[in-house]
Amino acid sequence: MSFFAELWEFMKVRKKFWLLPILLMMVLMGGLIVLTQGSTVAPFIYTLF
Numbered sequence: 001m002s003f004f005a006e007l008w009e010f011m012k013v014r015k016k017f018w019l020l021p022i023l024l025m026m027v028l029m030g031g032l033i034v035l036t037q038g039s040t041v042a043p044f045i046y047t048l049f
Contacts, residue, residue: 007023
């Protein structure tokens with residue numbers, strides 16, 4: 001949890017708020033890949049991309 005606090009502090013001090021959407025998309029895509037690994041839903045999700 002301290003990683004996220006430190007990352008937020010970095011973005012706040014250095015005014016790098018444009019990184020937030022990039023990081024959120026990376027986390028969402030990573031979570032989607034982890035959740036669909038070996039799942040029966042995987043073929044349906046892969047058709048979206």
